Amino acid sequence: MRFVDLFAGIGGIRLGFEQAMQELGVPCECVLSSEIDKHAQETYKLNFGESPQGDVYIIQQFPEFDFLLAGFPCQPFSYAGKQQGFGDTRGTLFFQIERILKDYRPKGFLLENVRGLTTHDKGRTFKTIIQHLEALGYGVSYLLLNGSNFGIPQNRVRVYIVGIYQGKPNLTLQSDLGATDSHKFKDKLAQSSLFEPQYPLRVVRDILEPEPDSKYNCSSDFVAQLLKMVSGRAEQLHGIRMIDHRNGNSIHSWELGIKGQCTEDEIDFMNALIANRRKKHFGADQDGKKLTLEQIKTFFNPPNLQSIMQGLLDKGYLKDHGGKFNPVAGNMSFEVFKFLDPESISITLVSSDAHKLGVVHNGRVRHITPRECARLQGFPDGFKLHPQDTHAYRQLGNSVSVPVIKAVLLDVFRASKQTLLPITQTAKTNYRAA
Secondary structure: OEEEEEOOOOOHHHHHHHHHHHHHOOOOEEEEEEOOOHHHHHHHHHHHOOOOEOOHHHOOOOOOOOEEEEOOOOHHHOOOOOOOHHHOHHHHHHHHHHHHHHHHOOOEEEEEEEHHHHOHHHHHHHHHHHHHHHHOOEEEEEEEEEHHHHOOOEOOEEEEEEEEEOOOOOOOOOOEOOOOOHHHHHHHHHOHHHOOOOOOOOOHHHHOOOOOOHHHEOOHHHHHHHHHHOOOOHHHHOOOEEOOOOOOOEEOHHHHOOOOOOOHHHHHHHHHHHHHOOOHHHOOOOOOOOEEHHHHHOOOOOOOHHHHHHHHHHHOOEEEOOOEEEEOOOHHHOOOOEEOOOOOOEOOOOOOOHHHEEEEEOOEEEEOOHHHHHHHOOOOOOOOOOOOHHHHHHHHHHOOOHHHHHHHHHHHHHHOOOOOOOOOHHHHHHHHHO
16 A cells, blocks of 8 residues: 655654554555655654655655545644634645645545634635545545544544545544543543443553653742642642633632732732633623723722732733733743643643643652653654654644544545555455454
8 A cells, every 4th residue: 555645744644554554454655755844854754764855845746656644734724823724825735635636546545634624714614625625536524533532641633534536435433522621531531431432541640751851840949839829739730720811720820929929919809800801791802801990990999909900010910001901911931831630631732832731740740741742642652752852842742643543544444445455465365354
């Protein structure tokens, strides 16, 4: 089974494909890979012994191949991005996939992207993509799947689009968004004895390294500030967010004293401000509106209000926008913005802040390591990571959940064996037996 690996990153989709083919007894060969990021190319070469070609735009000639893999760039459609879609140049990279499929008509393909692709521009972008693929003669199906249902402890929902030339994927897998957060996952875990999931339900504790290097420890000052907040009981940090524009299970910079110690009155003011500024009668802004002094007095009005606010303005926790006030939300200034709960799943890894996830484990308050990020994505421990942590964290946040890729491909090939027959007779025999 000859395949190409486009927008390859560090090779997560290729790894899942090769694992699936091995389980089916089908020999496979990657005949071309493409990845524009030079640091990702370095990691790819460490693991597959070949350096991917660069920009897909400049690859005009492909060798013959049977299957196309592509994790095309997700930023144009991501909830974390600006959602410009086809108005963003990166969004048009889909049309490079279309060009290659049109010119070479492989037997099938697998495309992976963020969940936001399906809802971008009220679904019109996704509908356009499916229509373009079907116009090339491919029967297309797609699945929305959460990695936490496939044996990895991460809440990661992605869309998987599969196509078969002059056929139709007859999938047994069904879309499943899984648990929406770590609390819902715990509920699911508690009920798992009532049913037998196809894949084991794993939690963060299962992927933690016992004694990682001390360089991953949080600074002593940050730890001291945190422990003061939880009365020295570090385990109370499980599941806590460091965030300045929301309440809930959170710790804020003014409570820690990141920019300077605050009085109890100042802390009460800031907490009241973020609790109230999102209320509907102040406006519909997702993270709350800037409020005037008169609006603030409707929910917080002690005699010394002016001095409280001036103290917060002086320290930099509060900002005055011409008579309207809001918190200065510097979330990225925290060493860790989220402490994972070892007894549940991780939030979604993303490239920008995978290095700012933390954990309390074996008496240490620390960052999760690149190897732990790799395990959260289902990469085997034998997979070599980039030697520079900065690049490793970013690459793993950008990568795919390998076990989900494998499961989708196994389903595609088992359900559509008549259309996706391997090349050699030996492979056909092994495939049918599998």
